[in-house]
Amino acid sequence: MTEFNNFFKSAFSVDNVIFGFDEGDLKVLLINRGADPFKGMWALPGDLVYPNEDLDAAAGRVLEELTGLRDVYLEQVNAFGAVNRHPLGRVITVAYYSLIKISNYVVTPASFAQQAKWHSLSSVEALAFDHNEILNACYQRLKQRVRTRPVGFELLPPKFTLTQLQHLYEAILETGLDKRNFRKKILSMNLLVDLDETQEGVAHRPAKLYQFAQERYEKLVREGFSFELKESKRKPTPLLPV
């Protein structure tokens, strides 16, 4: 039984890659570690999973403590379980990513205490633990998801312009998209509601505002429907090393 007991000296945690979109740039919310190991380095927000807490719930809790937000898009990506990934013991972590509207984010006590800060994906440097690997895996998953499901809207305010939407896709996919073709394709899916409103306070012709047609989408999904986008041929340099 003592031998058996060895199996239970390990712990599990969740780590959450929280994506936001701002200024045409894909961002991720990182915390600054206040204690060893990796004191002073940036890291993904995460926590040990409580004994009576579902995995998904733990990821949601980490997110909510840091951002005050709940009911946002949250998806499990992978477990990371290399023996030495945590210097203090055996900790297997399950990685999640979430998509939030950055404008809804407010600084919570937890995020203040942990010095949470948004980082452009392109400027993320060496993170604590194996968090670069985790971040990369989550980013790759997002990149793939965004082609096959309309999750991008989770990152935009409720009302947005087609240009904003295109910039979002370009940022995530790291590609350039043709404006006319993009609009044609998106509009032909019939998932956007034209709000008959326009932008305000811009020093040029204001663009029309649209809204994502959530219910219509859910109906289409139930009827079996596939959302898909392809990239153009121009490929800028990747945001993260492959």
Added chain:
Amino acid sequence: MTEFNNFFKSAFSVDNVIFGFDEGDLKVLLINRGADPFKGMWALPGDLVYPNEDLDAAAGRVLEELTGLRDVYLEQVNAFGAVNRHPLGRVITVAYYSLIKISNYVVTPASFAQQAKWHSLSSVEALAFDHNEILNACYQRLKQRVRTRPVGFELLPPKFTLTQLQHLYEAILETGLDKRNFRKKILSMNLLVDLDETQEGVAHRPAKLYQFAQERYEKLVREGFSFELKESKRKPTPLLPV
């Protein structure tokens, strides 16, 4: 068992969905549980992760103990961590699937002891724990992978006919494929080597044998290349409930 419960805090395990292909049918290797909980029910092969063992290594070990095979295609899919998924305590499991050539499989002591048996995916019934859910997640992942990467070959013998290959795709994708279009598409990818050999022992015109061009594929991937297949419009009933 009460003693067990006292010590029991939390543990990790891996579960492995081992796919094989035979008689035009996608199969999965299940074991028959010899002990409670779920005694007598079919279950996915799995094990607790040793304290000093990487997650991936644990999945590989489970596979090798059962099949004697190593160096096969193995991919992590997801972690399953609902609080009550294991009746005896908190066990988070990480699901993997592997693709093996069923003809290479031999009964090992472990598989004999655990009464391992191949089951057609379409005839899998209620499994122990949350293993139906795990199986389904792995199958969905395979279905998606097979469209974007040439992993199907892992399930076929080294030499195969185009018809066998097509049947494999049809089984995995649960769809019908047009023979001429399928052959055109596959051959146009230039990933098959025509072996200049033909089938033997069949009571009809023997088909040509092909081989997957592993090195050529790896070269193409390095150069940035995308493998893709789409389904036809005819949709047979799904193998597993969605």
Added chain:
DNA sequence: CAGACTTTGCGTGTTTTTTACAAGAAGTCC
């Protein structure tokens, strides 16, 4: 060994999707 049987192997025309590409319209600012 001829005829029946099964499975292989192959080409073309049609439709759909993707791509490339530019100019005028609507607002703001000075």
Added chain:
DNA sequence: GGACTTCTTGTAAAAAACACGCAAAGTCTG
């Protein structure tokens, strides 16, 4: 009112996907 910026829109060409049927190769059997 003129300069400036961004918004909006269509068409033609190329590529990919799709539907579709028949002759040839080999085995079997009587």
